[in-house]
Amino acid sequence: MFLSEVMISGAACRNPYEIHRTLWKLFPSASDAGRDFLFRVEHSGQQNAEVLMQSIREPIVVTVREAQLLRSKLYPLSLQHGQRLRFKLLANPVKTINDEGGRLNAEGGVKKCRVPLLHDEELQAWLIRKLSGVAEIESIVVEKRPPMNFRKASERLVGKVQPVCFQGLLSIVDPAELESLVQSGIGPGKAFGCGLLSLARC
Numbered sequence: 001m002f003l004s005e006v007m008i009s010g011a012a013c014r015n016p017y018e019i020h021r022t023l024w025k026l027f028p029s030a031s032d033a034g035r036d037f038l039f040r041v042e043h044s045g046q047q048n049a050e051v052l053m054q055s056i057r058e059p060i061v062v063t064v065r066e067a068q069l070l071r072s073k074l075y076p077l078s079l080q081h082g083q084r085l086r087f088k089l090l091a092n093p094v095k096t097i098n099d100e101g102g103r104l105n106a107e108g109g110v111k112k113c114r115v116p117l118l119h120d121e122e123l124q125a126w127l128i129r130k131l132s133g134v135a136e137i138e139s140i141v142v143e144k145r146p147p148m149n150f151r152k153a154s155e156r157l158v159g160k161v162q163p164v165c166f167q168g169l170l171s172i173v174d175p176a177e178l179e180s181l182v183q184s185g186i187g188p189g190k191a192f193g194c195g196l197l198s199l200a201r202c
Contacts, residue, residue, distance in 0.1 A: 001183065002058050004072035006039075006051045012066045013049035016041070016148050016161070016192040022066045023051070026059035038185045038196040040090045054196055056183070077182060077199075079175035084138070088198045089166045090145070092189030093117040093126040114188070116162035127166055130186050134177045140168035148192060161192045169202065 006026070012018040023039055037055035044050070053059070054075065061069050094114040117123050123142050131137065143165040172178055185195030 001075045001077070002055050002072055003075035004053045004055065004059050005070040006053055006059075007048055007068040007070055008051055008066055009048040009068070010066050013044060013047065017159075019049060019051060019193065020191045022064065023053060025062065025064045025067060026053075026069060027055075027057055028060060028062055035191070038190060039193055040196045040198075041193050051193075052196070052198070054182075077179050079172055079178055079199075081172055081175055083172045083175075084202050085170055085172070086200045086202055087166070087168060087170050088200075089127070089186060090163050090194055090196065091127070091166060091187045092161050092192070092194040093123050093164055094188060095122075117164075123164055123166075127186075131170070131181075134174050134181060135170040135172050138169040138171060140166060142166060161189045161194065163189070163194055 004026075006023065008019050008022055012022045019039070019041065023037065024035075027037075036057060037053055039051050039053040042050045042052050059069055059072055094116055096114055117126055120142050124137075124140055127140070128137060145163040145165055148161045148163060149159070182197050182199065186197055187195055189195065
């Protein structure tokens with residue numbers, strides 16, 4: 001895997017979905033491939049956003065007006081059972097409930113919809129479930145971030161993601177499964193900058 005720092009500028013920096021579309025341009029040789037990168041906005045303003053991106057493929061320095069690849073390096077994981085690591089995860093914790101209006105889906109059942117989790121206890125339990133059998137959380141700090149509004153270019157509807165930042169200390173139970181989680185990301189909203197699990201030595 002590769003870990004890269006990217007600066008997104010212009011109007012794209014204010015819309016997480018447009019950040020995602022802009023990052024695609026750093027992989028021009030396989031534009032039709034499935035998304036194999038995760039990202040997280042580390043700092044943002046009205047004119048630019050500093051983005052941390054993890055990818056299977058190496059990003060290419062191309063002439064993209066909205067994106068500047070600042071640096072990129074190999075990101076080898078060497079995980080061991082019992083190893084203690086600091087972690088950071090910006091996630092979109094949700095639960096699925098029945099549609100309040102009782103609308104039906106194509107199969108005749110009640111439609112399901114996702115709603116964000118709101119309480120600290122629910123949020124901590126959500127992450128513990130996601131890491132069950134993979135890692136044990138020793139300490140955790142939960143920080144609710146402001147909602148992220150986005151609009152897809154092909155749609156008129158405005159969407160909203162309620163991100164939550166988890167930081168703390170974990171100990172590894174299953175190194176192979178944890179590496180798989182790092183690669184695939186955790187939870188929904190990956191196209192909007194959620195799901196990237198960052199690990200660092202204590």
